[in-house]
Amino acid sequence: MHGTPFTVAFLGPLGTYSHQAAYDRFGNTVGYYECKTITEVFNAIASKAVQAGVIPQENSIYGTVIETYDALRKQNVGFIRGEIVLKVQHCLLVRGGVKPEEIQCIKSHEQALGQCRGFLTKNFPNASLEKMASTAAAAEAILTSPKCAAICSKLCATLFNGLEILYEGIQDQNSNFTRFHVLTATQDVELPPPAYPAPSQTHGLVRLTARRDVTPRAPPINQILAALDLTVSRLDRRPQLDSPFPFCDVYFAELEKGDSSASWHSAVEDAMKRVKALGVEAELLGLW
Ligand SMILES: O=C(O)C(=O)Cc1ccccc1
Known part of the structure; x- marks a missing residue:
């Protein structure tokens, strides 16, 4: 008899930095569960729809992920069991053939918009900025909004057919890291071991x-x-x-x-x- 497969929730869709962080930690040993918002990831863990979740917590350029700390104010919010640090290099993606001068709006997660503020002010002072639930959700959205660009990972250019990279490495500091938490509902949920040596608790x-x-x-x-x-x-x-x-x-x-x-x-x-x-x-x- 097979037990329930270990499932990990993350802020989706496929192609987000959260997805990459989750994959770095859990690889193909687990099932994955896409959520539309960070709050939904917390809810999936609390309702035991999944055994664990990966949550963005802080970024080295833009700081605290506010939605995460707001969720951490609630009772029985889950238990942090680990961290994943991911190097983040943002790209500006457009639908194939769109020129920089045609871009009227730029979509992304608020963290990514914040991490690229200098680039956006200098190169697109007149574009409107639109906050999306995630970077990959922004990439998906520009497929049907030709005058918009998305800030997201390079991976999204491969995952979403019809998008191309206009600029790479557009964050305000070349060195850019995001830290993610691994959460379970309670302290005693057994986690699959990481592929790398597990650090001792510090x-x-x-x-x-x-x-x-x-x-x-x-x-x-x-x-x-x-x-x-x-x-x-x-x-x-x-x-x-x-x-x-x-x-x-x-x-x-x-x-x-x-x-x-x-x-x-x-x-x-x-x-x-x-x-x-x-x-x-x-x-x-x-x-x-
Ligand atoms: O939207 C994403 O891809 C996320 O995982 C949140 C995020 C956004 C920008 C940098 C790091 C994490």
């Missing part, structure tokens, strides 16, 4: 919520970080949507293991206990 993500409606004298973030007393390698902040007070935030502290030989999991659990003793909510969103 990262953690903790969500920190100081609730002024519950604890009016909620401590400021510097006191919360001092109580964590671990290396915080990255800190993100998004508005707390259900707070009756304006300008209350949720913080996401990415932790990095130091030299200590103690168990990383228990070091993070102990740090969370110190934070909770201040009356602050601390939830573990990932260990990898």
